[in-house]
Amino acid sequence: MTPVVPDPVLSVANLRVSFGQTEAVRGVTLAVARGETHCLVGESGCGKSVTALSVMNLLPRGIARTADHLRFQGQDLLGMSERQTARLRGDKMAMIFQEPMTSLNPAYTIGSQMSEVFERHRGATRRQAMDRAAELLARVGITAPGMRLGQYPHQLSGGLRQRVMIAMALMCDPELLIADEPTTALDVTVQAQILRLLQKLQQELGLALLLITHDLGVVARMAQRVSVMYAGEVIETGTVAEVFAAPTHPYTRGLLDCIPVPGMTRTGEPLGNIPGVVPRIPLGFIGCGFRDRCTLAMPECAQTVPLRNAGGDHFYLCRLPPDWKRAAAA
C-alpha cells in the first residue's frame, strides 16, 4: 500500500543503508514523476542526503545500499555496474550540492568545468560545449556569460556559483535533478532567487526534481509532493496540499507547529517545539523511531507500525487513526 505515481522517472522501494551499527536509511519508498517536484524534508541527520547519495550511487566506499527496487526511467540502478552508473550521472541524472563555495574545482575556469561534462557524455567538441555552456549560463540568469566562462570560481559570489552549478547540472538535459539543500548556504535574498530559478527551469524543462530541504516554507512554495523523513524513515507522504491541510503523523504536526503563521499564531504565546534530538537507530530496531519524543507514545509503539492511508495519496506511519486529532478534541 503505497502512493501511486504514474510512470515515475525515479522509483525507490524499501531503500536501506547502514553505516556500521547505525541504520541511516530504513526502508524509504518514494517516486518522482516527470515535471514534478518532490520534496524530501526533515531535520539534520534523518537520512535525506544519504537517500539522495544512494540514488546516485555516491555513498562512501564500503557502504552498501539495499532496496526492493531502485529504478530510473525503468532501468534497474541496483544491478548496474559502476561504469554504467557513471554514464548516467551528469547526463540523465544530475545533482546540485549544498555548498556552492566548494563544489567547483578551484583549478579550472567555469567554462572548462561546464564544457567537460558535455564533452564527456555527448562527445562534443570544446567549441560546441562552450556554446552550450554560454547558452545555459544565460538561461540561469547570468549576465555576460562569455566573460563568466573564462573566470575562476573564486571570482564569483556564492549565488553566482550556485547558478553555475545549476547550469552545469543542466548541460546534458537531465531527466532527474537532485538538489541537496541548494539554498541553505546562501543569503535569504539570494535563496529566493535561486528557488524561483529552480522552479522556472523545472517547469520549462519538465524535470523531475527531487529537492532536499529542512525548510517547510520551501516545500510549500516549490513542491507538488512531499515526503517527511524522520530517523531514516519516510513517516508521512502525500501531495503538499494534503499533508499541509491535515498533517497526521505527530512529528509532521510538531514540525508545522514550530512555524509561526500570520493571523493564526497568537502573539505572546510560545511557538511549538519538539523536545529532544533525532536518535541514532541501531541495527535491528523495531517500531516507531519517534516514540521517545512523542507525547502520544504508547507501549505498542515499540512494535512494527503499519503504514496507514489518510485519504487519497496521503500516507503516514503511525498507530494513531487518521482523525485522531478530532477524536482527541471531542
Added chain:
Amino acid sequence: MSAIVIVQSRPARRWLPAFRHLATMLGAVIIGAAVLVAIFAPYLTPHDPFAQDLNQRLIPPVWMEGSQPTHLLGTDQIGRDYLSRLIYGTRISMLIGVLTVITSGVIGITLGIIGGFYGGRTDDVVMFLITCRLSIPLILVALTVVALVGSSLAVVILTLGLLLWDRFAVVARTTAMQVRNLDYIAAAQAAGASRLHILLREVLPNIANHLVVVATLEMALAILLEAALSFLGLGVPPPLPSWGLMIAEAKEYMFFSPWVIITPGVALFVLVLGINLLGDGLRDLLGADMRR
C-alpha cells in the same frame, strides 16, 4: 601605547616580504642562468673540456699571479681548461637534478595520490612502502648499486630516482587526503567522471603547488648526492666533468692550488642555494595563492 607598538613593528613587517621577494628573484636568476649555461655549453666554452695539455697543468685563475688570459679559471692537474669543465659540469648537474626529480616524482606522486585518495587498506600498503623506503640508508644503497652494476650517468640517475620518492609520496598523500573530501570531488563524481579522471584532473592540479616545492628540494638533494657519489668515486665516471668528480680529483692538490677545489665547490653551493631560494619563494607565493 598601541600606536607606538604598531609604528615600531612596521619596518620588520615590510622588510621580510621584500627580502623574500629579492631572494626568490635571486634564486630564479641563478636557475635561469644555470639552465642557459647547460643548454648552450658548447657555444660558451673557450676550450674542449676533455683536451689535456700536460705543459699547462695547474695554471691559477686570472686574479692570481702566474695566470694566463686564455684560461680564465686556470687549468686542472692534467691541463684541462677549468672554466670549460665547470660549464659542462652544469649540464651534468642539471641533467641529474631534472631527470631524478621526474623519475622520483612519478613514483612518489602516483603512490601518494592513490594512498591518500582511496585510504583504507590501499593507504596502509602505501604507508608501508614509504616506511620501507625511509628505513633504507640512501648513500649506502646507492654505493652498493653503483658498485654492483658499474658507474654511469644513467645508473646514477636511476638509482637516485628510485630512492628519492619518499617526500613526494608523503606530501602527495597528505594533500590528496585533504582534497578528497571536498565537495568538488563529489560534484565531479555526480557529473559522471571516471576514477582516473578524478585523480588526474581534479585532485592532481589542486595539490600541484605543494609538489612543485617538494620538487625543488629533491632536485637540490639529488645534485648534492650525485656530487657526493662522484666524490666517493662511484658516481659519474671520469673523464666526464661532474662537479663532485672535479672536487674528488682535486683533493690531492688543495694545499698548493686551492682554487681547483674551491671553484667547483662554489659552483655547487651557488646552484643548490639558487634552487632552495626559488623553492622557498614558490612555497610562499603558491601558499598565498591557495588562501584565496
